[in-house]
Amino acid sequence: MRPYPRELEHDVVLPGETRCHVRPIRPDDAGGLAVFHARLSARSAYLRFFTVHPELSASEIERFTHVDYDERLALVVVLGSALIAVGRYDRLPDSSEAEVAFVVSDEYQHHGIATLLLDDLALAALQRGITTFTASALAENVTMLRVFSHSGFNVSLSRDHETVSLRFPIEPDDQYRAALAARRGALTHGSSHGPIGRIDPSC
Numbered sequence: 001m002r003p004y005p006r007e008l009e010h011d012v013v014l015p016g017e018t019r020c021h022v023r024p025i026r027p028d029d030a031g032g033l034a035v036f037h038a039r040l041s042a043r044s045a046y047l048r049f050f051t052v053h054p055e056l057s058a059s060e061i062e063r064f065t066h067v068d069y070d071e072r073l074a075l076v077v078v079l080g081s082a083l084i085a086v087g088r089y090d091r092l093p094d095s096s097e098a099e100v101a102f103v104v105s106d107e108y109q110h111h112g113i114a115t116l117l118l119d120d121l122a123l124a125a126l127q128r129g130i131t132t133f134t135a136s137a138l139a140e141n142v143t144m145l146r147v148f149s150h151s152g153f154n155v156s157l158s159r160d161h162e163t164v165s166l167r168f169p170i171e172p173d174d175q176y177r178a179a180l181a182a183r184r185g186a187l188t189h190g191s192s193h194g195p196i197g198r199i200d201p202s203c
């Protein structure tokens, strides 16, 4: 297990000037994660877990909040004392691939949070020897599919009935760098409807 990676912490400003904090998940997020999940709409929980899932079980909370910050990493977005989003990767056994998943509280969807978490997770994963992300999403989950396809990563998709499997290398190429620069550039010149504003700890 790696030490808690404090270097992954930073603040973000959501459209509307709401300031949030991004940080790796910790075991003491158990209560906050349970509340976050219980407050999700039935639709959001369904899209995340592919089934009706109103509450996280004790074992899910344990697994989701206890990560080794290496093979398994989760980042949370915190507003005040409440979690408003979680993005995670889990490395697949004996491979350099990891599966990613995201969930954002309903009132903060479409603020650029999943895109930001994907950028952060990809950078952290690369630093930990992971080269490729995979994901599964329901075919009806257009928002999630568009987050991946608009990320700038070179995403391959395959569909099996109602599920879409995605796979993409996370080593930045020119296309990803341009997409990332556009996101960051837009926030530099951003408006209240612009993308999320990132505040790095070094700033």
Ligand SMILES: CC(C)(COP(=O)(O)OP(=O)(O)OC[C@H]1O[C@@H](n2cnc3c(N)ncnc32)[C@H](O)[C@@H]1OP(=O)(O)O)[C@@H](O)C(=O)NCCC(=O)NCCS
Binding pocket: 015, 043, 044, 045, 047, 048, 049, 101, 102, 103, 104, 105, 108, 109, 110, 111, 112, 113, 114, 115, 116, 135, 136, 137, 138, 141, 143, 144, 146, 147, 150, 192, 193, 194, 195, 196
């Ligand atoms: C799917 C999900 C994770 C996406 O999270 P999100 O934070 O809403 O995603 P983003 O905001 O980064 O991107 C969504 C859209 O909002 C847009 N957006 C970003 N900032 C915006 C802003 N300030 N104003 C308006 N739209 C904005 C993005 O451009 C994107 O639009 P696009 O589809 O045209 O590219 C979220 O909807 C969710 O939690 N859904 C339920 C759970 C789920 O489906 N999980 C996935 C399981 S695989």
